[in-house]
Amino acid sequence: MLVNILILNNKINKVNNEMEKYETMIGLEVHMQxxxxxxxxxxxxxxxxxxxxxxxxxxxxxxxxxLPLLNKQAIEAVVKTGLALNCKINVASNFSRKQYFYPDLPKNYQITQFSLPLCYNGTLKFIYKDKEKIINIQRIHLEEDAGKLIHKDNYSLLDLNRAGIGLMELVTSPELHSAEESFIFLNTLKDIVEYLATSQCNMEQGQMRCDVNISIRQVNQQTLGTKVEIKNLNSISAVQDAINYEYARQIKTLTDGGKVVQETRAWDSKLNITKSTRPKENCLDYRYFTEPNLIPLNLNDTLITKLYKEIPELPYLRKQRFMVSYQLNAYDASYLTSTKLLADYYEKAVKFSKNNKIAPKLLANWIATELISKLNVSKLNIDKSPVTSENLAKLIDLIISGKISGKIAKQIFVEMYKTSIDPVTLINKMNMKQISNESIIIALCNESIKENSKAAFEFQTGKVKAIDYIVGTVMKKSKGKANPQLVVKIIKELLKNSVNKI
Ligand SMILES: [Zn+2]
Incomplete structure (x- = not known):
């Protein structure tokens, strides 16, 4: 038994040692609708x-x-994305035909951009392991999508609804080094593009797809290893899984004395493996030539300046500002700026609130817990929230001013979500008005002290926390409506007076 464990440990150490010898170079080609x-x-x-x-x-x-008629908005979306990613813009560009047998694109060529992409030489910045990382973007070009083949048992069906939908293809340099880095890169890109509203990146609808170029080389080796391309990954998690698998496969191939072959592979999400689909990708010649049915593109400076001015504050900077302006921690700020709609909702609510010290943090908590969980159940986006940012701010202000307890606020919130009515109207309608009448509260406190005589004694003999039992009883008796600050004050006074009497 001991011998078996030793052999196993040796094997694990050997694999780990081999892995340390290699580094991974990953380049991504991201297609966004x-x-x-x-x-x-x-x-x-x-x-x-x-x-x-x-x-x-x-x-x-x-x-x-x-004949094709070019959609101007598609051009603008690609240029705006390029500007937001610090790209240079090819003011003069054109379209090319990429010749290939496409069973799902009947003309058998794709209109794309080849030698003159709209955008080139950009960068994308993100934080990885607490360090800033910058990845170079080689190009972003515009092209058309193909249709979709639906395979049945012994025949295939063709749906051309997707054929001709505009895609932007973004190509990075091979500067990513792990599945985790690629995951963060893709999420950061998705957040930026969603902020720009140039793509919705809806993965379920195939609006963001990714090809991964991956090679490994020995640490200190200057030249790149043999590249393998994994095609058409339709989710960010599939990208991560495919990279992890391919990294391990290539190392095993080399350590077993084999050679990594340049080829195209596909990800099998059922078996969690990559499979070879086409060897020697570099032998393909697409016979590109300039598309004769479209005139060359000439963008003017006025359009580029207009698009540049339309770029909103992007998530990375907005997160930093939220941390400084609203005293949020990195986690909350990151969550709230994950989509533009969520960040806009939060910021609107903060502006509506009359309290600028406690409200930002309370609003962040209420949005992240109460509101988002309800929206998830109703499958609604934040911009369709039945509770407006103004009404949520009003509710938070009522809690901060002590006019309602947190418990009552939650009950009111449920009704606000159902009815979209503002909290003040609901408090009156639901008879949830806070009890601040001192004589009523004194009576409730006296009753509760009697029922919790042990806790009262403990408080009087120095166990400060014991007061919570008595406060809890008062709140229960008043159905959560007693003013909690007043309850604490009165209980303290009553207990102090009874000590004095002793
Ligand atoms: Zn059409």
Missing amino acids: INTKSKIFCECSTDFGCQPNSNTCVICTSQPGA
């Missing part, structure tokens, strides 16, 4: 979930003689 109502070269809708082939026309089904 551009947030436009119509497709890139025709007026067909980009709505998701419609009847197959209902969003099609002569252009996106590639009928002979049909």
Whole structure:
């Protein structure tokens, strides 16, 4: 038994030692669906979930003689994304044809950008293990999506609703070194693009897909190792899993004395492995040439300046500002700025509140717990919240001013969520008005002291916490309506007087 454990430990150490010898180089190609109502070269809708082939026309089904008409908003979305990612803009650019047999794109070429992408040489910054990391973005270009094949037992169906939808493809340098770094990179990119509203990046609807280029090399080696491309990953977690698998596979191949082959692989999410689909990707020649049916693009400075001015404060900077302005910790600030809508809701509520010291933290807690859990159950986005930011701020102000207890506030909040009515009206309607009448509270306190004589004695003999039992009884008797600050004050006075009497 002991011998077996020793052998196993040796094997684990050997694998760990081998892993330490190598570093991973990862480059990503991210395809994001551009947030436009119509497709890139025709007026067909980009709505998701419609009847197959209902969003099609002569252009996106590639009928002979049909000519593409360029969607200006798609160009603007890509340029705006590029500007937000510190890219240089190719003022003069054009489109090319990428020749390939696409069973789901009937014209058998894709209109894309080749030698002159709209954006190039950008950067994306994120925090990894408490350190700032900057990844270079080689290019962001515009292209059209293909349709979708639905495979049945012995035949396949074709849905062209997606054919011709505008995509922006962002290509990074191979500067990421782990699945975790790639995960943070993709989430940071997704947050930025969502802030810009240039893509919704809805993974379930296939709006963000990723190809991963991964190679390993020995630490200190200058040249890159042999590259393997994993195609068409449709979620950020799939990217992470595929990188982890491929990293281990390539190390095992080398340590077993084999060679990593340049090839394209696919991720099998059921078996959690990558599988070879096409060897020697570099042998493919797409025979690019300039698209003759589209005139070259010439962007003017006025448009670029306008797009630059439209870029909102981005999540990284907004998070830093939230931490400073509202005294939030990094976790809360990061959560609240994770989407623009959530950050906007929070900031509006803070501005509505009359208290600027305690309210920012309380609002952050109420949004992250009470509100978001209810919205999740109702499957609603924060911008569709039945509780407006103004009404939530009013409720928080009522708690801070001591007009209602936290417990009553929760009951009112439930009604606010159901009815969208403001808290002051609801307090009157639900007869939740706080009891601040001293004689009523004194009577309740006296009763509660009698019922908790042990706790009263303990408080009088120095156990300060014992008062909580008596306060709890008063709150229960008043159904949570007694003014808690007044209750504490009166109990203390009553107990002090009874000590004096002794
Ligand atoms: Zn169309």
